[in-house]
Amino acid sequence: MTLKFAVPVALLGTGMYVPERVVTNDELTKMVETSDEWIIERTGIKERHIASEGEVTSQFAAKAGMEALRAAGITPEELDMIIVATNSPDMLFPGVGPLVQGMIKATKAGACDVQAGCTGCVYALVLASAGIGSGLWKKVLVIGAEALSRLVDWTDRNTCVLFGDGAGAVVLGVSEGKNAVLAAELHADGEKGDYIAFPGGLAARPANHASVDAGDHFVKMKGNEVFKYVNKVIPSFVKDVCEQAGLDISDIDAWIFHQANLRIIEGILRRLNVSEEKAIVNLQKYGNTSAASVFLALHEGFADGRISRGDKVMLVSFGAGMTYGAIILEI
Ligand code: UT7
Numbered sequence: 001m002t003l004k005f006a007v008p009v010a011l012l013g014t015g016m017y018v019p020e021r022v023v024t025n026d027e028l029t030k031m032v033e034t035s036d037e038w039i040i041e042r043t044g045i046k047e048r049h050i051a052s053e054g055e056v057t058s059q060f061a062a063k064a065g066m067e068a069l070r071a072a073g074i075t076p077e078e079l080d081m082i083i084v085a086t087n088s089p090d091m092l093f094p095g096v097g098p099l100v101q102g103m104i105k106a107t108k109a110g111a112c113d114v115q116a117g118c119t120g121c122v123y124a125l126v127l128a129s130a131g132i133g134s135g136l137w138k139k140v141l142v143i144g145a146e147a148l149s150r151l152v153d154w155t156d157r158n159t160c161v162l163f164g165d166g167a168g169a170v171v172l173g174v175s176e177g178k179n180a181v182l183a184a185e186l187h188a189d190g191e192k193g194d195y196i197a198f199p200g201g202l203a204a205r206p207a208n209h210a211s212v213d214a215g216d217h218f219v220k221m222k223g224n225e226v227f228k229y230v231n232k233v234i235p236s237f238v239k240d241v242c243e244q245a246g247l248d249i250s251d252i253d254a255w256i257f258h259q260a261n262l263r264i265i266e267g268i269l270r271r272l273n274v275s276e277e278k279a280i281v282n283l284q285k286y287g288n289t290s291a292a293s294v295f296l297a298l299h300e301g302f303a304d305g306r307i308s309r310g311d312k313v314m315l316v317s318f319g320a321g322m323t324y325g326a327i328i329l330e331i
Helices: 036-043 057-072 096-104 120-133 190-195 209-213 223-244 262-272 290-303
Strands: 009-017 022-024 047-049 081-085 110-114 139-146 166-174 181-188 254-257 312-319 323-330
Touching (some): 009 057, 036 262, 057 096, 057 139, 057 166, 081 096, 081 120, 096 110, 096 139, 110 120, 120 139, 120 166, 120 181, 120 312, 120 323, 139 290, 181 223, 190 223, 223 262, 223 312, 290 312
Parallel strands (some): 081 139, 254 312
Antiparallel strands (some): 022 047, 312 323
């Protein structure tokens, strides 16, 4: 069943920003026992951009957001809403959304954060689409932004080689023609919450000497469990979402999966019988940028011509929660 919005939604523009500092796999070998070969073979990642001292998530978000607004040809004052997906906010509150709203002077916009692990960007895009589709908002800036390097234990080779920092942004607005949102679905599996967690510093384990000594203020990930889980649930989930839109897998022109691991992306494509050329992959340059990742790939796909107007693009993400979600856009 195709979605029926009261108001049709359009994608008006995209943007991205990554911090200047690049950290190669070779540099990581000076910090932990790892190798360029291991990281490339197991993940596909060659380098990542990492926040320098003083740089924070809201700055990346604002820069990506402004680029998307310029591409859309609209000013910050025209925005009704800003939604930022992040797992590494500057602080718990105020959220990155309100910080960005103040920085870019989006004087008429509401603003908030969405935290749904790496799937946050897809959650935020779906919420923004529903807000426009219902007639509540006319123009929404959706941003996925991370400085996850600040939450990673740089002595833990299981996690520190994976993540990168940056932000991607999308502007949605009322369409003068067709509705761009063909299908959307969000899932959560909270019983698997221990697969990826950041346990310390809040109500369950407030910050104290013991929590710092225990390393509670770092990302913990059961990488192999996540790997198996994603491979199990995502292929059939993706097929279901296509069916909802009345589409065949072969109707999708471009696939954007969460850029966590090249082996995961290749495995899903194989199961779906989709050629690798149809997938936008940029994790080799940026690593896993969590809630920013699919927006970075969407923006680069547009910028280098791999995605064109009229294409049907499927964005699929998965992450802490566990959560997963997908949205099909006819751009
Ligand atoms: O963004 C949120 C979603 N997250 C994901 O999608 C992550 C999904 N998981 C993965 O991408 C993969 O599981 C990882 C890349 C995290 C790990 O790859 P793996 O093939 O599942 O490796 P593993 O965890 O089973 O570890 C294999 C071996 C272990 O050594 P032993 O026990 O076999 O001796 C690890 O200790 O590789 C070792 N290892 C490393 N070796 C060199 C783990 N990390 C490293 C490293 N360098 N950085």
